[in-house]
Amino acid sequence: MKTSNFKLLTIFIAMVLFIGTFTSCSDDDSPAVNITVNEGPNGDIGGDFTGDGGNGSRTINWTNNLSTADYNADITATASGTFQIVVADANGTVVLDRNLNGETEPDSIDGVTQAGEPGNWTVTITLTSFNGDGSYSLSAGD
DSSP: OHHHHHHHHHHHHHHHHHHHHHHOOOGGGSOOEEEOOOBOSBSOEEEEEEEEEEEEEEEEEEEEOSSOEEEEEEEOTTOEEEEEEEEEOTTSOEEEEEEEETTSSOOEEEEEOOOOOSEEEEEEEEEEEEEEEEEEEEEEOO
């Protein structure tokens, strides 16, 4: 009798472990974004971003010795969600605040920031419900 109970218990535990392997939930499955910096913080700055429906932001400190910056950003044409870039000068004054909305045109932006105080600037990239990929870059203007 003890052997059959042991076999039943062993089979039951094996089934629980087997089923648990395929039904476990993990926070790793939640939507996420990734924002990279491939160059900078002195000279040109730029990077890539990806997302699978998540939200997130990254602030990068950037040394700009001139009073303006040339900027460029693009997202894949099939992207959804929102990309935002906000650039503040050395005094903290916002000199650029632009968005790209997925699934609508345009899917790229470029231009020159407003004039600001040279020195340590901040670049904040924010992705909201973003699903897709893209890239951004800034270089000293004037």
